[in-house]
Amino acid sequence: xxxxxxxxxxxxxxxxxxxxxxxxxxxxxxxxxxxxxxxxxxxxxxxxxxxxxxxxxxxxxxxxxxxxxxxxxxxxxxxxxxxxxxxxxxxxxxxxxxxxxxxxxxxxxxxxxxxxxxxxxxxxxxxxxxxxxxxxxxxxxxxxxxxxxxxxxxxxxxxxxxxxxxxxxxxxxxxxxxxxxxxxxxxxxxxxxxxxxxxxxxxxxxxxxxxxxxxxxxxxxxxxxxxxxxxxxx
Ligand code: SF4
Numbered sequence: 001x002x003x004x005x006x007x008x009x010x011x012x013x014x015x016x017x018x019x020x021x022x023x024x025x026x027x028x029x030x031x032x033x034x035x036x037x038x039x040x041x042x043x044x045x046x047x048x049x050x051x052x053x054x055x056x057x058x059x060x061x062x063x064x065x066x067x068x069x070x071x072x073x074x075x076x077x078x079x080x081x082x083x084x085x086x087x088x089x090x091x092x093x094x095x096x097x098x099x100x101x102x103x104x105x106x107x108x109x110x111x112x113x114x115x116x117x118x119x120x121x122x123x124x125x126x127x128x129x130x131x132x133x134x135x136x137x138x139x140x141x142x143x144x145x146x147x148x149x150x151x152x153x154x155x156x157x158x159x160x161x162x163x164x165x166x167x168x169x170x171x172x173x174x175x176x177x178x179x180x181x182x183x184x185x186x187x188x189x190x191x192x193x194x195x196x197x198x199x200x201x202x203x204x205x206x207x208x209x210x211x212x213x214x215x216x217x218x219x220x221x222x223x224x225x226x227x228x229x230x231x232x233x234x
Contacts, residue, residue: 019166020136033137035059038179041187058087062089078185089124101115140175153165
């Protein structure tokens with residue numbers, strides 16, 4: 001039998017739905033950047049059920065694990081052919097980068113890692129956000145030291161639109177209780193100790209007690225672990 005939602009989690013879900021509805025009302029052109037992570041499948045569900053007029057896209061970097069692409073197909077099917085537009089890196093920029101630096105250059109220096117993230121994620125994100133007034137993300141405060149001070153709505157100076165974070169106060173347990181309660185499709189790598197999933201060569205499983213972001217860019221220090229999609233301007 002499915003475990004029922006606690007009063008506290010039902011209230012958090014209702015608050016997140018209100019944030020989504022308010023975002024649509026205030027900004028009209030609103031899009032959800034769907035990474036298909038655990039938080040984002042929660043948002044996929046909330047948006048599909050309560051604010052289906054919010055658009056959705058995802059970035060296929062060309063280095064995603066097979067499990068993420070399988071999940072994309074599964075989600076599309078589960079929510080009546082849900083329209084998640086897929087954006088790819090610019091082919092000529094990527095070809096030049098690989099030709100010059102090699103296919104796995106991101107392991108060699110932080111600079112090369114950031115250039116790879118820029119070509120495969122940041123530039124396609126900027127294309128995806130064109131024409132929109134606000135974008136939705138699944139960021140949570142407790143995910144990382146770089147996300148503690150975030151607000152549910154902020155002006156994203158770098159991209160020139162508002163950024164809405166409806167799950168900011170959710171805990172990891174809240175996310176998983178909600179997924180299980182609603183039987184939402186999720187990335188099967190989560191069952192193999194991958195709490196945070198990005199590109200295959202830059203993501204690994206973590207051990208018990210490690211920080212949830214410890215499996216991302218594990219060769220770099222904590223403060224530099226952002227790909228450029230969610231940098232905070234201070
Ligand atoms: Fe490149 Fe790794 Fe960034 Fe993916 S996460 S874009 S493979 S550096």
